[in-house]
Amino acid sequence: MLDPQLLRSDLDQVATALKKRNMVLDVDAIQQLEEKRKKIQVATEELQSLRNSKSKEIGQLKSRGEDAQAIMDEVSKIKSQLDDSTTELDSIQTQLNDIVSGIPNIPHASVPNGTTEDDNEEVRTWGEARSFDFEPKDHVDLGEALGLIDFETATKITSSRFVVMHGGIAKLHRALIQFMLDTHGEEHGYAEINVPYLVNADSCFGTGQLPKFEEDLFHIKEHGFYLIPTAEVPVTNTARDEILSNDELPKKYVCHSPCFRSEAGSYGKDTRGMIRQHQFEKVEMVQLVKPDSSYDALEDLTGHAENILKKLNLPYRVVTLCGGDLGFSAAKTYDIEVWLPGQNKYREISSCSNFEAFQARRMKARWRNPETNKPELLHTLNGSGLAVGRTLIAVMENYQDKEGNITIPEVLRPYMNNQTVISK
RNA sequence: GGAGAGGUGGCAGAGUGGUCGAAUGCACUGGUCUUGAAAACCAGCGGUCCUUUAUCGGUCCCGUGGGUUCGAAUCCCACCCUCUCCGCCA
Numbered sequence: 001m002l003d004p005q006l007l008r009s010d011l012d013q014v015a016t017a018l019k020k021r022n023m024v025l026d027v028d029a030i031q032q033l034e035e036k037r038k039k040i041q042v043a044t045e046e047l048q049s050l051r052n053s054k055s056k057e058i059g060q061l062k063s064r065g066e067d068a069q070a071i072m073d074e075v076s077k078i079k080s081q082l083d084d085s086t087t088e089l090d091s092i093q094t095q096l097n098d099i100v101s102g103i104p105n106i107p108h109a110s111v112p113n114g115t116t117e118d119d120n121e122e123v124r125t126w127g128e129a130r131s132f133d134f135e136p137k138d139h140v141d142l143g144e145a146l147g148l149i150d151f152e153t154a155t156k157i158t159s160s161r162f163v164v165m166h167g168g169i170a171k172l173h174r175a176l177i178q179f180m181l182d183t184h185g186e187e188h189g190y191a192e193i194n195v196p197y198l199v200n201a202d203s204c205f206g207t208g209q210l211p212k213f214e215e216d217l218f219h220i221k222e223h224g225f226y227l228i229p230t231a232e233v234p235v236t237n238t239a240r241d242e243i244l245s246n247d248e249l250p251k252k253y254v255c256h257s258p259c260f261r262s263e264a265g266s267y268g269k270d271t272r273g274m275i276r277q278h279q280f281e282k283v284e285m286v287q288l289v290k291p292d293s294s295y296d297a298l299e300d301l302t303g304h305a306e307n308i309l310k311k312l313n314l315p316y317r318v319v320t321l322c323g324g325d326l327g328f329s330a331a332k333t334y335d336i337e338v339w340l341p342g343q344n345k346y347r348e349i350s351s352c353s354n355f356e357a358f359q360a361r362r363m364k365a366r367w368r369n370p371e372t373n374k375p376e377l378l379h380t381l382n383g384s385g386l387a388v389g390r391t392l393i394a395v396m397e398n399y400q401d402k403e404g405n406i407t408i409p410e411v412l413r414p415y416m417n418n419q420t421v422i423s424k
Numbered sequence: 425g426g427a428g429a430g431g432u433g434g435c436a437g438a439g440u441g442g443u444c445g446a447a448u449g450c451a452c453u454g455g456u457c458u459u460g461a462a463a464a465c466c467a468g469c470g471g472u473c474c475u476u477u478a479u480c481g482g483u484c485c486c487g488u489g490g491g492u493u494c495g496a497a498u499c500c501c502a503c504c505c506u507c508u509c510c511g512c513c514a
Contacts, residue, residue, distance in 0.1 A: 045482060046482080054494075055494055056442070079493095
């Protein structure tokens with residue numbers, strides 16, 4: 001949610017900034033509603049104030065045993081005016097609220113212009129794509145040849161976009177999770193946290209999945225819960241309705257969780273293999289920081305995600321998302337894309353974002369600034385560190401040999417009983 | 425799932441229709457005193473939104489949402505949550 005003060009004082013500036021997202025803000029509609037709101041809110045509060053003071057008078061008269069009928073009649077009249085006024089105010093505020101909570105975050109000044117992912121700006125590349133003296137296979141061919149990845153059975157059990165993994169691949173998957181958690185915990189200073197995978201609607205609103213993107217979520221209607229699309233939702237919402245003290249900041253959490261996405265609207269896209277699944281696992285980093293340090297934190301966080309790829313010796317590049325490709329809540333996002341020999345291209349494996357106060361305002365996540373002694377909004381950030389399924393794919397495709405065996409990256413061997421290779 | 429008890433400020437805890445946003449204690453902050461500290465004493469000490477350049481002022485908030493009333497922390501309804509016991513169960 002954007003700052004309502006900013007929307008009042010400088011709506012045109014907001015509209016201009018949002019053009020970077022190729023979004024057109026209906027400035028006139030907002031201004032008209034805002035004018036009405038102001039008029040009616042002031043009138044309503046004046047009526048409330050009048051009612052309160054008159055009612056107190058009644059109490060005083062009665063306690064002295066005097067007759068208060070005249071004032072009681074008067075307040076009755078005020079009350080009916082007040083009812084009308086309140087009803088109108090509620091309606092206007094609901095309309096305004098719906099509009100405002102549907103406005104995406106303002107892109108940071110450093111975000112490049114553009115409309116699609118083709119306009120994203122490459123920041124840096126790391127590592128060199130391995131040259132193969134044979135035709136590299138993709139993870140589907142590799143996994144099925146090994147007999148360790150099984151999409152058909154998953155389809156039988158559930159549906160498409162699910163997977164069953166066996167043996168060495170399942171272990172490799174688990175090793176990746178532990179390796180990532182340990183690295184972020186021990187080297188990057190994140191506190192490990194384990195959270196619910198079902199969350200309520202307030203939590204989804206807090207991080208921005210609701211109300212606009214309900215169709216992307218799995219919803220358990222009977223209980224009103226949602227399956228988390230990312231650990232970002234429960235982890236960031238730990239700070240909802242809280243006022244954190246200065247000395248507990250910054251807060252840095254690392255969390256492994258499954259993620260559930262309906263993938264509505266992605267029909268026909270990435271249907272082959274494990275790239276785009278309804279259920280996948282992710283190690284997520286979340287930071288809650290003071291506003292003045294959030295952009296430094298974004299660089300750090302992105303570096304932490306990159307470090308995992310470096311340790312796995314997987315080539316990647318970092319891009320800054322352009323305005324048109326930026327997520328709803330983010331002010332700035334770096335995507336990290338890993339090299340996949342099977343597809344002969346870079347594919348997203350991590351997304352690291354600074355949300356500034358956008359999520360914090362939605363969920364009232366604050367800290368007490370010792371300089372002002374007032375509660376102020378935090379800045380929130382998160383990034384994948386990394387998407388486990390896609391990392392698994394990257395390892396398989398980058399570490400394959402001619403026979404279709406997978407060499408296990410050295411950093412993962414301690415997690416796999418020092419196994420060095422996955423073979424048939 | 426069944427039965428019972430309960431949800432009040434950072435914490436504890438009073439408050440069952442009228443100057444109650446809320447006593448009191450603790451914690452915290454500032455001051456006095458002290459060489460310093462402690463103690464004691466004095467003062468301050470929730471959040472939200474609106475109006476305003478700001479102050480001042482006002483609104484709303486006693487789990488949440490409705491309702492009754494001139495007036496609700498207090499009465500009524502629904503829901504949520506916590507605790508205890510029973511049942512079921514990894």
